[in-house]
Amino acid sequence: MPNGAQALLTTLADAGVTVCFTNPGTSEMHFVAALDSEPRMRAVLALFEGVATGAADGYARMAGKPAATLLHLGCGLGNGLANLHNARKGKVPVLNIVGDHATYHVPLDAQLQSDIETVARNVSPGFVRTSQSTAALCRDAIDALQAARGLPGQVATLILPADVSWGEGGQPCPPPPPASPQPADAAQIEAIAAAIRGGGKVALLLGGQALREPALLSAAKIAARHGVKLHCEVFPTRLERGAGLPAVERIAYLAEMASLQLREFDHLVLVDAKAPVSFFAYPGKPSQMVPDDCTVHVLAAPEQDAVASLARLAAALDAEQATPTLQSASRPSRPRGRLTAPKVCKAVGHLLPEGAILVDEAITSGLMLGAMTAGCPRHDLLTLTGGAIGQALPNAVGAAVACPHRPVVALVGDGSAMYTIQSLWTLAREQLNVTAIIFNNASYSVLNVELDRVGAGQRGGPKARAQLDLHGPVLNFAEIAQGMGVSARRVSTAEEFCRAFEDALASPGPRLIEAMVPEALNGTKRRVLPWLLRSLPNLPRPLAQALKRKIAP
Numbered sequence: 001m002p003n004g005a006q007a008l009l010t011t012l013a014d015a016g017v018t019v020c021f022t023n024p025g026t027s028e029m030h031f032v033a034a035l036d037s038e039p040r041m042r043a044v045l046a047l048f049e050g051v052a053t054g055a056a057d058g059y060a061r062m063a064g065k066p067a068a069t070l071l072h073l074g075c076g077l078g079n080g081l082a083n084l085h086n087a088r089k090g091k092v093p094v095l096n097i098v099g100d101h102a103t104y105h106v107p108l109d110a111q112l113q114s115d116i117e118t119v120a121r122n123v124s125p126g127f128v129r130t131s132q133s134t135a136a137l138c139r140d141a142i143d144a145l146q147a148a149r150g151l152p153g154q155v156a157t158l159i160l161p162a163d164v165s166w167g168e169g170g171q172p173c174p175p176p177p178p179a180s181p182q183p184a185d186a187a188q189i190e191a192i193a194a195a196i197r198g199g200g201k202v203a204l205l206l207g208g209q210a211l212r213e214p215a216l217l218s219a220a221k222i223a224a225r226h227g228v229k230l231h232c233e234v235f236p237t238r239l240e241r242g243a244g245l246p247a248v249e250r251i252a253y254l255a256e257m258a259s260l261q262l263r264e265f266d267h268l269v270l271v272d273a274k275a276p277v278s279f280f281a282y283p284g285k286p287s288q289m290v291p292d293d294c295t296v297h298v299l300a301a302p303e304q305d306a307v308a309s310l311a312r313l314a315a316a317l318d319a320e321q322a323t324p325t326l327q328s329a330s331r332p333s334r335p336r337g338r339l340t341a342p343k344v345c346k347a348v349g350h351l352l353p354e355g356a357i358l359v360d361e362a363i364t365s366g367l368m369l370g371a372m373t374a375g376c377p378r379h380d381l382l383t384l385t386g387g388a389i390g391q392a393l394p395n396a397v398g399a400a401v402a403c404p405h406r407p408v409v410a411l412v413g414d415g416s417a418m419y420t421i422q423s424l425w426t427l428a429r430e431q432l433n434v435t436a437i438i439f440n441n442a443s444y445s446v447l448n449v450e451l452d453r454v455g456a457g458q459r460g461g462p463k464a465r466a467q468l469d470l471h472g473p474v475l476n477f478a479e480i481a482q483g484m485g486v487s488a489r490r491v492s493t494a495e496e497f498c499r500a501f502e503d504a505l506a507s508p509g510p511r512l513i514e515a516m517v518p519e520a521l522n523g524t525k526r527r528v529l530p531w532l533l534r535s536l537p538n539l540p541r542p543l544a545q546a547l548k549r550k551i552a553p
């Protein structure tokens with residue numbers, strides 16, 4: 001008879017969960033020991049829980065199935081929370097396994113005792129369960145997996161007491177049945193088709209499942225036949241884009257620009273997406289981005305089959321045979337001279353290989369990334385779904401584990417990179433094919449912009465500015481990377497960057513390029529931005545759109 005942990009690992013592997021991102025402690029030792037009895041399970045050690053959880057997120061986005069985590073009690077779970085939050089917001093399936101004290105040890109309130117369920121509920125609202133016995137463990141795991149893999153995908157937390165893990169009499173369980181989500185029903189389809197035929201201006205807002213090729217093609221056929229506009233949510237979980245695919249315009253991060261994008265529409269059709277709201281509230285500005293006179297329709301809620309719903313809508317609109325507009329191939333030229341963030345984006349667009357996985361947490365340095373890579377060979381884009389920074393390097397770990405034959409390129413702000421910098425060690429240990437590009441602008445640059453936008457800028461003195469400034473000491477990412485076994489280069493010209501990027505792409509295993517850049521929004525640009533954003537609603541539409549394209553294309 002296997003013990004609980006052994007039976008659990010068999011059950012997970014039988015169900016196709018074959019990767020576990022771990023950061024264990026004493027209460028997880030039987031799980032750790034059982035890893036050697038299940039050859040199908042790959043265990044990847046992370047040196048901080050936020051790396052393990054972000055890797056599980058990145059893995060599932062690319063593999064289309066969940067990985068497991070293995071975290072140590074409430075404190076370990078707490079350390080991993082931010083990236084579980086990003087997974088939750090991205091509707092990404094994660095089987096979040098948290099070890100606990102033995103059941104009889106809990107009342108003794110030992111040093112590491114804490115309320116794990118309460119910590120978990122925030123990121124795992126749909127499924128938190130503490131397994132109560134070895135006999136029930138595998139059933140609990142299957143229930144958790146079923147919850148994680150359903151639509152929408154979610155973080156499901158299984159809490160595993162040490163005695164449940166070491167107890168004899170584990171009983172492996174068969175895999176759960178696949179989810180069978182329903183598409184929109186005939187009435188739903190007909191109402192939306194009527195709105196589209198009605199002649200008003202219509203946009204489809206695509207999110208979640210609707211950002212992969214089959215759904216994009218259906219949407220693009222509808223667009224070609226009926227002139228509707230295709231938008232995509234501001235931070236897509238996984239967007240397939242590039243030459244040969246339909247292009248969709250992302251909703252802007254800056255609320256004023258998002259309002260501008262949406263203000264012309266009479267109807268907004270949500271396809272596995274939420275009606276956009278402003279990222280933060282700003283004094284005197286609206287939080288809702290959808291204009292009052294725009295009717296919002298739901299073609300597919302997150303629990304519905306968005307791909308089939310779009311196909312049905314295309315059929316109802318007689319658009320199945322329409323020729324969709326596809327992005328044409330084009331690349332920017334090779335940049336030259338002193339390095340800036342837009343030049344890094346340009347170089348990435350110039351060189352990005354076919355089939356790359358682009359992970360974007362470049363914050364202000366990535367403003368030009370979308371425009372510069374639009375016509376690149378097809379690739380996937382993963383973004384900061386929940387706004388909790390420290391996601392890109394762990395996501396890159398997971399994406400590379402999921403897709404070992406695809407190049408992963410992670411673009412990360414220096415501030416963001418430091419939250420989960422231990423990812424570099426896992427990249428080196430697993431020899432993952434990742435190029436990490438760190439923008440060293442020695443600043444939490446976006447917060448300087450926000451300081452002004454929330455209206456606190458005038459009151460911000462030197463102490464306030466110092467909280468957003470990363471000078472003294474300036475971080476040296478090339479040295480940090482070398483210290484974790486990742487070969488790295490610090491570059492300050494476009495020529496050096498291009499050469500370093502070419503080298504990185506040509507060699508297997510991880511590389512880091514530290515791009516020494518000035519802040520993308522600094523000096524005059526930063527000073528005029530709040531004023532410009534305030535005036536956008538009052539400018540003639542073509543002028544406002546041209547300005548938007550210039551600042552955040």
Ligand SMILES: Cc1ncc(C[n+]2csc(CCOP(=O)(O)OP(=O)(O)O)c2C)c(N)n1
Binds near residue numbers: 363417447
């Ligand atoms: C977990 C978490 N902590 C803090 C923040 C607040 N925050 C948002 S952006 C940012 C700084 C980003 O700096 P960097 O990555 O260097 O990008 P830059 O603004 O310089 O382009 C911070 C601290 C956050 N979003 N998430």
Ligand SMILES: [Mg+2]
Binds near residue numbers: 415439440442443444
């Ligand atoms: Mg920065």
